[in-house]
Amino acid sequence: MSHLELIEQGALVFEGETIKWVGREADVSTAFPKARFEEIIDANGMLVTPGLVDPHTHPVFAATREDEFYMRNAGKTYMEIAEAGGGIRNSARRLRQADEGTLYNNGIRFLNRMLKSGTTTAEAKSGYGLSTESEVKSLEVIQRLDKNHPIDLVPTFLGAHEFPDEYRSDREGYVRLLIEEMIPLVAKRNLAKYCDIFTEAGVFDIDQSRRIMSAAKQNGFELKFHADELKSVGGAKLAAELGAVSADHLVYASDNGIAAMAKAKTIAVFLPSTTFFLGHKEYAPARKMLTAGVPVALATDFNPGSSCNTSLQATMTIAAIYLKMTPEEILNAVTYNSACAIGMQEKVGSLQTGKLADFVLWDAENYKQLPYFFAQNPVTSVFKRGQKVV
Ligand code: NIG
Ligand code: FE
Numbered sequence: 001m002s003h004l005e006l007i008e009q010g011a012l013v014f015e016g017e018t019i020k021w022v023g024r025e026a027d028v029s030t031a032f033p034k035a036r037f038e039e040i041i042d043a044n045g046m047l048v049t050p051g052l053v054d055p056h057t058h059p060v061f062a063a064t065r066e067d068e069f070y071m072r073n074a075g076k077t078y079m080e081i082a083e084a085g086g087g088i089r090n091s092a093r094r095l096r097q098a099d100e101g102t103l104y105n106n107g108i109r110f111l112n113r114m115l116k117s118g119t120t121t122a123e124a125k126s127g128y129g130l131s132t133e134s135e136v137k138s139l140e141v142i143q144r145l146d147k148n149h150p151i152d153l154v155p156t157f158l159g160a161h162e163f164p165d166e167y168r169s170d171r172e173g174y175v176r177l178l179i180e181e182m183i184p185l186v187a188k189r190n191l192a193k194y195c196d197i198f199t200e201a202g203v204f205d206i207d208q209s210r211r212i213m214s215a216a217k218q219n220g221f222e223l224k225f226h227a228d229e230l231k232s233v234g235g236a237k238l239a240a241e242l243g244a245v246s247a248d249h250l251v252y253a254s255d256n257g258i259a260a261m262a263k264a265k266t267i268a269v270f271l272p273s274t275t276f277f278l279g280h281k282e283y284a285p286a287r288k289m290l291t292a293g294v295p296v297a298l299a300t301d302f303n304p305g306s307s308c309n310t311s312l313q314a315t316m317t318i319a320a321i322y323l324k325m326t327p328e329e330i331l332n333a334v335t336y337n338s339a340c341a342i343g344m345q346e347k348v349g350s351l352q353t354g355k356l357a358d359f360v361l362w363d364a365e366n367y368k369q370l371p372y373f374f375a376q377n378p379v380t381s382v383f384k385r386g387q388k389v390v
Contacts, residue, residue, distance in 0.1 A: 214242065300315050
């Protein structure tokens with residue numbers, strides 16, 4: 001986490017969408033004695049990094065929820081708003097009424113903002129449908145966004161995001177619907193790589209989470225968890241026990257949970273812009289987890305409720321101030337480690353021969369300026385699969 005491979009006066013050679021060579025500029029002509037380069041991109045004085053990888057986002061929704069933001073700032077809590085029928089259920093009502101075109105256009109709008117901030121690969125969750133039909137609709141929108149937008153998307157099924165209105169007094173009924181209908185259908189139609197769940201007090205408890213996620217595993221999904229975000233309920237420990245790829249949020253992860261994650265090498269995905277945007281005082285115990293040897297990644301958690309943030313740059317700044325992460329840890333956490341959190345480390349997350357030519361040119365003198373340049377987007381240009389997209 002604290003080691004970065006830096007090249008001063010560096011150069012990168014790519015052909016089509018693939019990196020062919022990375023090294024010092026002075027060595028290019030020795031490495032390619034006969035080559036004629038079609039184009040030379042001058043990055044003089046700039047920092048070049050891998051395209052950023054955002055491993056936790058919720059970009060498919062019908063409407064924003066700014067009213068809830070101001071309700072919280074006036075004193076209501078996230079859970080009070082959720083229990084009164086707002087929050088995720090508010091988004092579910094709107095998404096069910098929306099046609100695919102609206103969801104798709106919204107998605108494009110916000111993915112464009114992510115791209116301009118330097119993100120070239122992202123995970124994308126469903127989870128605002130909460131019915132078989134609307135969850136499938138959301139995952140199909142993610143598929144279309146992945147196809148048509150430069151950002152590569154890794155799809156996650158999050159039907160277990162909340163109990164929808166019609167199942168409030170029959171929670172077991174929704175658990176059955178997930179296990180017996182939704183999970184097998186999404187698996188059969190190959191609409192998602194990961195299955196995720198909101199394991200939280202008042203949402204899916206540990207027993208329900210264990211049953212749902214075991215079924216997901218049996219259906220061939222890899223697992224992710226929204227774990228211990230608002231209360232300590234044992235989500236981190238369950239994620240490690242079931243062999244999840246990552247457990248995310250983790251503000252209230254227990255010592256047991258942290259030890260189990262370190263042992264199982266479950267990746268901790270911290271979402272500090274969520275804590276910030278909710279106006280909470282307590283942040284995830286990042287230093288403790290780093291010391292315990294837990295692999296760490298960072299994500300925006302972009303969603304219309306708890307984190308309306310499309311920029312990993314904002315996440316980096318908040319991680320520096322509140323998670324006390326070093327600039328080296330932060331850069332690893334938004335590139336290689338975040339690629340690992342979505343199984344994309346063979347293709348993206350570092351500038352290495354054979355990987356995709358996804359990289360960002362920054363108007364910055366060194367990597368330490370990335371978390372430090374606060375809210376000013378020093379991105380000069382973004383290349384995705386060898387194409388200049390910003
Ligand atoms: O990661 N915590 C649960 N899910 C989202 C919030 C979703 C919403 O409020 O719309 C999160 O914070
Ligand atoms: Fe989330």
